[in-house]
Every structure is written in structure tokens, then in C-alpha cells.
Amino acid sequence: MSALLWALVALPLTVGTLLAVAGRPADRYAPALAVGTAVAAFGLAVAVAFGHPRVEAPLLEGLPAGLAVDGLSGLMVVTVTAVTAAVLLFGVADIGPGEARARFFGLMLLFGGAMLTTVTATTLPVLLMAWEVMGATSWALIGYWWRDPARGDAATTAFLTTRAADLGLYLAAGAALASGQGGSLADLPDAADPWQAVITAGVIVAALGKSAQLPFSFWLSRAMQGPSPVSALLHSATMVVAGAYLLLRLEPLLARSGWGGPVVAWTGAVTAVLLGLVAVAQTDLKQLLAASTCAQIGFMVLAAGTGAVTGGTLQLIAHAAAKSLAFLVAGAWLTALGTKALPALRGAARRHRTAGITFSVAALTLAGVPPLSLWAAKDVLLAGALEDSAALYVVGLTGAVISAVYSVKALWFVWQPAPGADRREEPPPYATRLPLVLLAVACLALTVTSFPPVRDAVERVLGGEAAARPGPHAWEFALSGALALAASALVWIRGPHLRALTVQTQWLHLETAAHVLLVRPVTRLADALAAFDDRVLDRAVDGAARGSVRLARWTDAQVERLVDGAAEGVASGARALGRLARRPQTGQLHQYLAQAVAAFTVLAVVLVLVR
16 A cells, blocks of 8 residues: 555656656647546545555655655545646646647646645655645746746746745744654644744744735735646645645644644634635636635634634535636636636626536535535534634634625626627537536535535544534524525625626735735834834934034043143143253353262261161
8 A cells, every 4th residue: 555655646746757858749648648647646546545554765864754644634635636637637628739738737747746745744854845846836837828927927926925935834844853853743743842832833834825825815816827727726726725734734733832723713714804805806707716715725724723624624625626616617718708807707607508507516615505515614614713712703704704705796797698698609628628517516526525424424534523523503504504695695686786896896906915914014114113213213323423523522622722731731841840950061060069969968868867
């Protein structure tokens, strides 16, 4: 079984490297080879998810390279490989023959392989290496059309933002080694203070940056410049969820720290609300989905902070299927209609029925409409929030209602009748339709997680959480379901007002939110420091200078006069003594003799007196 785990990680990394290096000569064979590799990886993922293998290999002295599949990582590897296979199948038709297909599919396999390594890593060195590869390949994929400067700038913004946050993971690794815990992730909660606080802070910063949570959310908006398959994979099952997965994996570390759990929980809850409002205001479908990604991942982060690992995991899996499907449909409409703007997409679901129906499944899943999977997942994680804080539960429930608003808003636009909307157009290629149908079926199949026996089974797979934490009550399911249905119905009924609302709030987007939440406070702090510099420090320097000048003038007027007078007095006295010393020097012998007699007389008197 350990060989299967090595193969699961090595297969996409090896094939991806070969395709990326081969370049243009391999363009013809790259799509089929990439899809075949992804399907094979999915089969391996299913096998290791049941076998739970664990392997270690020597890397550095005292720092082995460890990989393992347990309950959480087993569910993750199946999710990652399944979504990757569907997205690559869609990319066969979306990435044309003249677009360096070998490089694209090779980078996508490397991206997926790095995520598989991340979720199976048990030691910090392996995690850091996979984390780096994932960041580098995301930069290359977002800027895949590198001849467009705007796309290159977007890739650079995403890369630099996540890399800055990634420094937290290096800080955590250094603190873990300094504390003597070694490189095992399982040993991090046992680190002694103050190293444990440093490890916790570093992990939180790195995870929030990778998962585009506040205040790092702005980079995800720019990541929309990449091809549609990249957006679908990046926002659903790789990279952006890597931070949330890391927090779920290290939930014992957050709980042990005492402060890490509340910080993470409130960050996720606030992100779910604020970025949900950002999604409501969007006029661009892909930007709406990008903001909703930040908001939906906020629920996973909230779950990690409150210890509701089962709810966070169910949220992650269901969101991966729904969000990848939504992005692929948005990409199909962009190719067919040449637009992402919601007003211009009116009637798109009527023209392309397969895309419209599957998008409806994704949107209703994201809305949390019962009995679809995200409805139950949110209730499970919100039950953990309620156990910690009623205020946290209210904020999380508010975010869930907002998710219904932006999801049904997008749905209303694409189904709204428009001139020629009822005219069906030629269906897209089979390679485009098949992954849409498969992902829609997955969204519907995951509805079984709404039923208690399945949730209990997932909890047992994740380590027996069912015995330690009670599930949501019936009233919680009823309340969240009723609110989601009410919000959805209200948005659908008030649909004609959506356009006015969208136009009035079109200024609200991810970068604006980042400006309000991050740039504006920093700017105000800089203004305050500048005012302090002008009013306090500059005045102090000017006062010191004026005081120095006045002291110099007083010194020149008073001290200098005294010093000059003293010097002149000494000189006058020396001149007087000199004149007195010259008087005996007359040149007459009898005067010298008299002087000698007087001197000897004085000397004799002194000797007599001394004795």
C-alpha cells in the first residue's frame, strides 16, 4: 500500500514535469496524457483512502520526509484528484491547439501533484517543498498568457502576496526546530512556550494568506486573469483551500494555544460576511465567484477555529464540487458568448441548457438550499460556533444567508429572458459538457451528507469527533434552511431590482475591500505618524537648534568676555613681573654684590628658622 501512496504523489509530478519540459513537440499528446494521468491518480487516491498507508524516507538528519493518508487526508486526496480530472477534461476543449498545451497541462499536473503532497505531508520539510511548488506553479498558470502585461501583473500580485504570507510557515518551522519538536506536524501542539505561540502565529498567517482570507483577500480577484480551468482548479480543490486544510489539520495546535482558535474563527466569520457582501455587488460573474470563494472558505476557517473539523471538511468537499462546476460553466459562457458581465449573460442558461442546468445545481448548492450538501455542512460547523459563542454563530449564519443572496442573484441573471434567449445554440463539445455533468452529479450525490448516518460516518473517519462534539439540533437545520429559502425567494422575486443594486454598488470589489480593511488603516497610521513628526519631532529639533544658537550667543557675550579678561589679566601680570625682574639688571658690580649679600642673609635666616 505504501507503493501506491508514492505513486499517487509521483505520477502527476513526473508526468507534469515531462510535459512542461517537452514543450511544443508534445502538444499533440498532452491533453490525452494529462487526462489519463489525472484519472489514474483518482484511482490511486480511492485505493489509498481505504488503505491509510504511511511512509517515511530519509531527507536530512533528524528530518525525515513523511507522507501519510488518514481520514482527513484520505477525503482530500479523493476530492483533489476528482476535481483535477474533471477540470483537465474541460481544458481539452477550452485550451486550443495553438496555446502551448503541453506547458499548460504539465503545469496543471504539477499544481495538482503539489496539492496532493501538501495534504499527505506529515513533516514540515515536505510540506514546505510542496507549498513552494504550488505557489510557483500558480504564478505560472495565472500568467499563462504571459504576453498580456495585465495577466503578468495579476500573477505577480498573487505570487508576492501569498509568498509574503508564506514567511509565516518558515517562521513556524524555525520555531518548531528551536523548540526541539523536530519536523513532525503531529508534534507541533506539544511545543513549549514561547515557541508554541510563534508556531501558531506563523501557521495562521501562512494559512490565511494562501486561502485569501482577510486581510489578504485582494489577490484572488487578480487571479481571475488566468484561463477558466485554472480558476476552477485554483478556487475549488487546490491552493486556496490549502490554507483552510492546514488549519483543519492543525486544529489541536489552535486549541492548545488558547488564543489561536478564536482569532481564526472570527477571521473566517468576518470574511464570510464581508466578502459575501462583495460578491453581492459584483457585475462580473467570475469576480462574483472569486469573492464567494473567499466567503465560502471563511466557513472552513471558522470551523477550524471552533474545532468543528467534520463541518469544515464537509464544507470543503461540497464547495470543491460546486465551485469548480460554477467556474467551468462561466468559462464555457465566456468562450461561447465572449462576456463575463452578468447583464450581458441574461438568457445564457436558456441558450445553453446543459450549462444552465448544471450551473443551477452549483448555484443552489452554494446558496445552502436544503437538502443540498452545503446546507448540512454549514449547520454542522455553525453548531461548533454556537458551542463557543452565540455572537460567532449569528455572524456565521448571517454569512450563510448572504451566500444565498449572491448565488441566486447570479442564477436570476442567467435565466432571465432576453431577446433571443429561448433560441438554443449548438451545444458545446462533448469534452466540455461531460465534466459539467459529472460535477453536477457529484454536487447532487453529496446531498447524502445531509443525513445523520452519513455525517456520523464521516465523523468516525475523521477520528471519532461525533463522541466529543454534539451535532446540530433540528431547530438549527430548520432555521438555516428557512433563511436560505427565504433569501433565495426574495432575491428571485426582486430580480428586476438587482441591476440597479449592482450598478449602485459596483465600486465594491475585492481590491476595494482590501483597501478599506488593510490599506486605509495603514494610510491613516502613516498620516498620524507624519503629523507626529511635523508637530512633535520637527518642533523639538527646531527648538533644540534655537536653544543652541541662544546658548552660543550668551557664551559669546558672557563667557567669552570673562575668558578674554582672564587671559589679558594673566598677560598684564606677566609683563609687570618681567619689568620687575629687569630692574636689578643695572650692570653695576656693587649692586650685584649687595643683592647677593641680601639673598644669602635671607637664606641664612630661613635655615635658622627651619632648624
